[in-house]
Amino acid sequence: MTVEDDGRTRCGWIDQTRLAPADFVLYRDYHDTEWGQPLRESAALFERISLEAFQSGLSWLIILRKRENFRRAFHGFDVDRIARYTKRDIDRLMADAGIVRNRAKIEATIANARATVALPDAGQSLAALVWSFEPPAGPAPTGLGDLPASTPESKALSKELLHRGFRFVGPTTVYAAMQSLGIVNDHVAVCFARAECEAARAALRRPVGRG
Secondary structure (H helix, E strand, C coil), X not given: CEECCCCCEECCCCCHHHCCHXXXXXXXXXXXXXXXXXXXXXXXXXXXXXXXXXXXXXXXXXXXXXXXXXXXXXXXHCHHHHHCCCHHHHHHHHCCCCCCCCHHHHHHHHHHHHHHHCCCCCCCCHHHHHHCCCCCCCCCCCCHHHCCCCCHHHHHHHHHHHHCCCCCCCHHHXXXXXXXXXXXXXXXXXXXXXXHHHHHHHHCCCCCCCC
């Protein structure tokens, strides 16, 4: 845990002493206003899952720095549009220095968009599918050492997504997405944001169907 200049206690991965001022603000604001706040809209959820895949093997801070570039390059993460991307789009993205130029991850994003639009008409939206793997609430972690790299639920969701044609959705990446999306609340017990996220989760109407 860390206590910053504003007197708020935060999760230990927000460490003002180890970050440049601009990076600290970027990371802190993400922690304070986004990480762990429940998302139920499929479009926003697709963006977050896509960025988690790009983060694989890298620092999340790198992705945050480039997030607006990603949004521009991927047309606001419009799933239907990305699903129609062609080789020309892949070449365009590979030439874009504003994003992470990893061909496998770019192609995975396109494949994941196609897998999303291919979900059965009578079945679930991407949001409903992902939220259906929400685990029972557990005790609040007391420190970073209490946070797992993966869980039975993230392993099961990873298996389901892979079965449906998604890529770069291993159990660790999926668990990071579940944390980010508020499907689990992994703010530590003394973090000020934990109660806010828990209240939002309690008020959330879980997504069902294709909405």
